[in-house]
Amino acid sequence: MNKIILFTAFIFCTFFAKAQQQDSVQIRKIANEILRNSNAYSNLRVLCKDVGPRLSGSEGAHKAVLATAQMLRNAGADTVYLQPAMVTHWERGKPERAYAQVGKSNRSLKVTAIGNTVATKAGGVTAQVVEVRNMEELVKLGKKNVAGRIVFFNIKMDPTFIRTFEAYGANGAGRRKGPAEAARYGAVGVIVRSLASNVDDHPHTGATVYNDSLPKLSAVAISTADAEWLSKELKHQPNMKVSYETHCKMYPDVLSYNVIGEKIGTVYPGEIITVGGHLDSWDLAEGAHDDGTGCVQSIEVIRAFTALGLQPKRTIRAVMFMNEENGGGGAKAYFDSAKTKHENHIFAMESDAGGFTPRSFSIGAKGETQFKKLQSWLPLFYDYGIYEMHKGGGGSDIGPLAVLGTTLVGVEPDSQRYFDLHHAETDVFEAVSKRELDLSTVNMTALLWLVCEYGLP
Amino acid sequence: MNKIILFTAFIFCTFFAKAQQQDSVQIRKIANEILRNSNAYSNLRVLCKDVGPRLSGSEGAHKAVLATAQMLRNAGADTVYLQPAMVTHWERGKPERAYAQVGKSNRSLKVTAIGNTVATKAGGVTAQVVEVRNMEELVKLGKKNVAGRIVFFNIKMDPTFIRTFEAYGANGAGRRKGPAEAARYGAVGVIVRSLASNVDDHPHTGATVYNDSLPKLSAVAISTADAEWLSKELKHQPNMKVSYETHCKMYPDVLSYNVIGEKIGTVYPGEIITVGGHLDSWDLAEGAHDDGTGCVQSIEVIRAFTALGLQPKRTIRAVMFMNEENGGGGAKAYFDSAKTKHENHIFAMESDAGGFTPRSFSIGAKGETQFKKLQSWLPLFYDYGIYEMHKGGGGSDIGPLAVLGTTLVGVEPDSQRYFDLHHAETDVFEAVSKRELDLSTVNMTALLWLVCEYGLP
Numbered sequence: 030m031n032k033i034i035l036f037t038a039f040i041f042c043t044f045f046a047k048a049q050q051q052d053s054v055q056i057r058k059i060a061n062e063i064l065r066n067s068n069a070y071s072n073l074r075v076l077c078k079d080v081g082p083r084l085s086g087s088e089g090a091h092k093a094v095l096a097t098a099q100m101l102r103n104a105g106a107d108t109v110y111l112q113p114a115m116v117t118h119w120e121r122g123k124p125e126r127a128y129a130q131v132g133k134s135n136r137s138l139k140v141t142a143i144g145n146t147v148a149t150k151a152g153g154v155t156a157q158v159v160e161v162r163n164m165e166e167l168v169k170l171g172k173k174n175v176a177g178r179i180v181f182f183n184i185k186m187d188p189t190f191i192r193t194f195e196a197y198g199a200n201g202a203g204r205r206k207g208p209a210e211a212a213r214y215g216a217v218g219v220i221v222r223s224l225a226s227n228v229d230d231h232p233h234t235g236a237t238v239y240n241d242s243l244p245k246l247s248a249v250a251i252s253t254a255d256a257e258w259l260s261k262e263l264k265h266q267p268n269m270k271v272s273y274e275t276h277c278k279m280y281p282d283v284l285s286y287n288v289i290g291e292k293i294g295t296v297y298p299g300e301i302i303t304v305g306g307h308l309d310s311w312d313l314a315e316g317a318h319d320d321g322t323g324c325v326q327s328i329e330v331i332r333a334f335t336a337l338g339l340q341p342k343r344t345i346r347a348v349m350f351m352n353e354e355n356g357g358g359g360a361k362a363y364f365d366s367a368k369t370k371h372e373n374h375i376f377a378m379e380s381d382a383g384g385f386t387p388r389s390f391s392i393g394a395k396g397e398t399q400f401k402k403l404q405s406w407l408p409l410f411y412d413y414g415i416y417e418m419h420k421g422g423g424g425s426d427i428g429p430l431a432v433l434g435t436t437l438v439g440v441e442p443d444s445q446r447y448f449d450l451h452h453a454e455t456d457v458f459e460a461v462s463k464r465e466l467d468l469s470t471v472n473m474t475a476l477l478w479l480v481c482e483y484g485l486p
Numbered sequence: 487m488n489k490i491i492l493f494t495a496f497i498f499c500t501f502f503a504k505a506q507q508q509d510s511v512q513i514r515k516i517a518n519e520i521l522r523n524s525n526a527y528s529n530l531r532v533l534c535k536d537v538g539p540r541l542s543g544s545e546g547a548h549k550a551v552l553a554t555a556q557m558l559r560n561a562g563a564d565t566v567y568l569q570p571a572m573v574t575h576w577e578r579g580k581p582e583r584a585y586a587q588v589g590k591s592n593r594s595l596k597v598t599a600i601g602n603t604v605a606t607k608a609g610g611v612t613a614q615v616v617e618v619r620n621m622e623e624l625v626k627l628g629k630k631n632v633a634g635r636i637v638f639f640n641i642k643m644d645p646t647f648i649r650t651f652e653a654y655g656a657n658g659a660g661r662r663k664g665p666a667e668a669a670r671y672g673a674v675g676v677i678v679r680s681l682a683s684n685v686d687d688h689p690h691t692g693a694t695v696y697n698d699s700l701p702k703l704s705a706v707a708i709s710t711a712d713a714e715w716l717s718k719e720l721k722h723q724p725n726m727k728v729s730y731e732t733h734c735k736m737y738p739d740v741l742s743y744n745v746i747g748e749k750i751g752t753v754y755p756g757e758i759i760t761v762g763g764h765l766d767s768w769d770l771a772e773g774a775h776d777d778g779t780g781c782v783q784s785i786e787v788i789r790a791f792t793a794l795g796l797q798p799k800r801t802i803r804a805v806m807f808m809n810e811e812n813g814g815g816g817a818k819a820y821f822d823s824a825k826t827k828h829e830n831h832i833f834a835m836e837s838d839a840g841g842f843t844p845r846s847f848s849i850g851a852k853g854e855t856q857f858k859k860l861q862s863w864l865p866l867f868y869d870y871g872i873y874e875m876h877k878g879g880g881g882s883d884i885g886p887l888a889v890l891g892t893t894l895v896g897v898e899p900d901s902q903r904y905f906d907l908h909h910a911e912t913d914v915f916e917a918v919s920k921r922e923l924d925l926s927t928v929n930m931t932a933l934l935w936l937v938c939e940y941g942l943p
Contacts, residue, residue, distance in 0.1 A: 064645040188522055412648060414648065449921075462902055462906065464645070464902040464906075
């Protein structure tokens with residue numbers, strides 16, 4: 030049995046090896062160019078240190094638009110333009126403060142307002158706290174136990190998920206719909222344990238979605254270390270009061286831009302291949318891994334094509350999407366434009382999972398034929414760290430294109446460190462490894478080159 | 487054709503899936519235990535922060551022996567003991583100083599003495615510098631151009647190697663034998679570009695090996711940033727003099743210990759399975775990734791077995807080897823003891839490539855049968871990030887066991903960040919990700935459990 034299997038595997042490998050030998054040589058050239066001469070890391074330094082935080086509608090966001098447009102020109106894009114997009118404009122205002130009343134003294138708590146939330150009234154909200162470990166507990170407690178109180182969603186990220194994005198999905202309800210659900214039962218405020226995989230002192234923000242038929246509650250995320258403290262303390266002092274104050278405000282949407290740079294296809298200019306990340310970041314940090322890296326990788330794809338003299342057969346378009354974090358205005362504008370212009374988007378790739386070492390591609394294919402075509406290229410990526418292409422989605426900025434029949438691909442780097450710093454002040458340039466960033470870009474560029482060259486059936 | 491291949495692949499997968507289902511359940515239990523309750527990270531904190539640097543023969547090394555023996559007891563080892571080993575005792579002495587004479591002023595250079603080197607004479611060595619890019623250039627220059635000068639080995643790590651250890655091997659001759667080779671041509675000193683993958687201000691040390699028939703030259707490693715500067719400056723001022731002074735000294739070997747903790751096999755106690763890392767570290771830093779992580783992972787293997795109530799059928803032995811960095815005394819003592827006692831070492835695993843996210847196992851099998859047996863388990867590791875087992879070696883501490891017929895396995899985590907910090911002051915606790923460390927330990931423990939359970943043919 031074993032011998033037959035091994036023989037078949039050998040034939041199988043030989044078959045692909047021959048077909049892909051030339052592609053393999055080209056991909057090695059791409060890898061060498063990027064690993065030797067990539068600008069992604071130095072561009073990221075500019076985006077993190079010179080531009081800094083860049084929440085939609087902020088001055089930083091506008092600086093980021095101008096800076097990345099220039100980077101795309103330097104990278105040798107045939108054309109660079111700004112695509113108008115109406116985007117969310119939410120501001121944090123003055124820094125938050127929070128404390129717990131322990132006996133006669135106050136213990137300060139590390140919190141940050143959750144994105145898109147309303148402010149507390151002046152002076153803040155002060156109330157007893159009711160802790161829940163999941164949404165079912167909230168329902169069980171009901172109005173009787175929740176009304177007039179602050180709900181503390183102490184939902185931990187389950188460490189047994191190997192792919193941390195799965196824990197982020199499974200354990201993220203507190204932030205995403207906690208404020209809305211707590212309002213249903215008459216709560217006066219919401220504290221959410223930061224969606225973080227480590228225990229430290231840095232609160233992690235992120236957006237929430239209100240239910241328009243219910244009151245809008247102010248809400249803060251608390252650091253995981255303080256969440257542990259608060260939970261423990263509440264066991265001893267269940268009547269302990271907590272106070273917090275936020276000053277945030279939602280303004281009307283404002284005009285901003287997606288930044289786009291293209292290399293026009295030489296043979297099929299009408300077949301469009303998108304590669305992108307999002308340009309906006311939360312206001313707490315430099316938005317290095319989220320998602321400065323996705324932006325500078327997309328720019329580097331253009332630079333690598335230019336440096337290698339690769340004229341793509343199909344049009345490749347690097348897009349810095351605006352407003353991914355708290356509204357999706359950029360994604361909507363990109364989709365609307367594509368639809369209105371009847372553009373033929375055959376393929377789109379999104380890098381919005383950090384600039385870590387490469388591991389896999391997630392594929393939302395138009396059909397099984399496209400999925401198989403992409404998978405047939407997998408052996409070309411083994412040497413560069415990617416061993417897996419599986420079915421899934423592409424990401425929230427390219428997601429809308431699915432209805433146009435676009436095959437979507439999400440870049441999936443190693444996810445172990447991402448939720449230590451995601452949406453927190455620790456997401457800074459220094460947390461990015463140049464080699465990891467470049468190696469992930471190598472894989473992105475290689476797949477994009479294959480699609481440019483061969484198209485998708 | 488495609489259909490036949492897919493069908494065979496399906497049969498192939500089903501075949502293994504059934505055979506390995508139960509193992510898969512046990513490995514999931516191991517993973518859950520470690521990801522939830524691992525002590526590796528907190529033990530590493532102790533080793534890095536409370537113990538600190540621990541070069542062989544130093545007070546730190548002795549503290550590390552006592553600390554890890556206690557950790558092994560806490561982890562539930564059946565027996566913990568110290569194995570005597572004669573080890574290298576080299577001391578850096580007072581900090582180094584170095585500068586280049588630029589016109590009438592001196593520009594200081596960031597250097598560190600290379601491990602095991604002799605000191606300069608009092609006042610240091612001052613001479614013109616001759617730069618070489620590889621060993622061939624040194625030979626070509628010959629005595630005529632080298633005598634009386636300082637040789638500057640400016641050999642970069644080639645960034646196009648995807649696995650950085652290959653670049654470390656290919657581009658490491660300057661440090662490993664540069665001082666010996668320069669002496670052959672009458673040089674008076676040696677400056678080696680740090681073996682590092684990034685450009686920064688931190689020099690990286692590491693051992694060199696002298697040629698006993700040639701004079702012993704003092705030697706320093708220079709930071710990569712200063713290597714770049716020096717190279718550029720020498721093009722303008724080829725006669726520029728550089729001065730450096732070191733105070734290091736080699737003392738006679740001293741008595742130290744390997745630290746060993748065992749869980750005795752319940753069925754085949756005489757079949758020994760080793761898992762280890764090295765306890766000594768360079769004196770510049772905390773030795774977090776090199777190799778505190780290998781030590782605390784090995785201890786965690788024991789703890790996980792204990793916590794899960796897994797009584798190994800074969801004896802599993804966690805070993806903290808002393809003196810890996812600059813002598814190998816611990817490895818020799820372990821091998822000598824194994825040989826003298828006629829122990830049956832069926833398997834040994836070494837983790838000495840950093841505590842990063844897991845990627846592959848390198849296998850130095852006794853024979854093809856053992857290699858195939860190990861490879862048949864590979865699908866069990868896909869879920870935990872390991873997609874590859876290939877032929878190779880185990881590591882320098884377990885390496886000597888090969889002559890006893892032991893199958894050796896090297897743990898290969900992702901290597902992109904390792905040579906940013908290897909042997910430099912940046913190799914600190916903060917550079918380790920708890921999740922990456924734990925996930926690598928999951929894979930180690932799973933493979934060790936399989937060997938404990940099934941042995942090797």
